[in-house]
Amino acid sequence: MPMNNRSDVLGQFMPWVGVDWTQTGVTHLFTAIKENGYQLLFLSARAISQAYLTRRFLFNIMQDGKCLPDGPVVISPDGLFPSLYREVVRRAPHEFKISCLEVIKALFPSDSNPFYAGFGNRDTDEVSYLKVGIPLGKIFIINPKGEIVVNRHINTKSYTSLHGLVNGVFPPTSLSEQEDFNSWNFWKLPPLVL
Numbered sequence: 514m515p516m517n518n519r520s521d522v523l524g525q526f527m528p529w530v531g532v533d534w535t536q537t538g539v540t541h542l543f544t545a546i547k548e549n550g551y552q553l554l555f556l557s558a559r560a561i562s563q564a565y566l567t568r569r570f571l572f573n574i575m576q577d578g579k580c581l582p583d584g585p586v587v588i589s590p591d592g593l594f595p596s597l598y599r600e601v602v603r604r605a606p607h608e609f610k611i612s613c614l615e616v617i618k619a620l621f622p623s624d625s626n627p628f629y630a631g632f633g634n635r636d637t638d639e640v641s642y643l644k645v646g647i648p649l650g651k652i653f654i655i656n657p658k659g660e661i662v663v664n665r666h667i668n669t670k671s672y673t674s675l676h677g678l679v680n681g682v683f684p685p686t687s688l689s690e691q692e693d694f695n696s697w698n699f700w701k702l703p704p705l706v707l
Contacts, residue, residue: 535576537576539574539581540574540575546683557587558600561591571586587613591609606637607638615644649664
């Protein structure tokens with residue numbers, strides 16, 4: 514789930530009543546990422562019955578004249594109560610997300626990973642992204658204060674401040690720089706344990 518709805522319970526119901534709890538700067542950041550050649554996938558453990566409301570919510574977010582870029586919205590095929598139980602009571606939305614991401618990954622050649630980075634609002638999102646091979650330094654968890662946490666440390670204060678780093682974190686895909694040695698990975702990933 515690329516944006517933080519600040520509360521799992523309220524995040525389940527706010528789209529129904531039209532309340533927007535998105536973080537400032539999310540549309541500008543994701544637009545810049547898309548402009549650098551990346552495709553966005555919106556993933557939610559919400560119920561299939563909430564698909565229409567979730568899509569409408571995502572694609573009607575407007576900040577300073579910018580909307581979120583287009584991208585597929587993948588939602589749990591489960592009903593409302595099983596989805597609520599899994600996400601709110603069991604606190605295990607990663608079960609659906611890991612399964613879903615693994616199915617998508619299997620559509621690509623085994624020697625490549627279609628997932629470059631992941632945004633979420635829970636530690637379980639980090640678990641999901643690590644499971645499908647996204648490097649820890651490319652997993653951005655937005656905490657309840659709206660701060661972006663990378664590798665369990667507050668890295669930047671907001672989507673807006675990350676936007677200023679977009680070309681380093683999400684270099685244009687037209688560049689052929691070797692990923693392991695770009696400045697973001699070289700300086701931000703923890704050193705290898707020997």
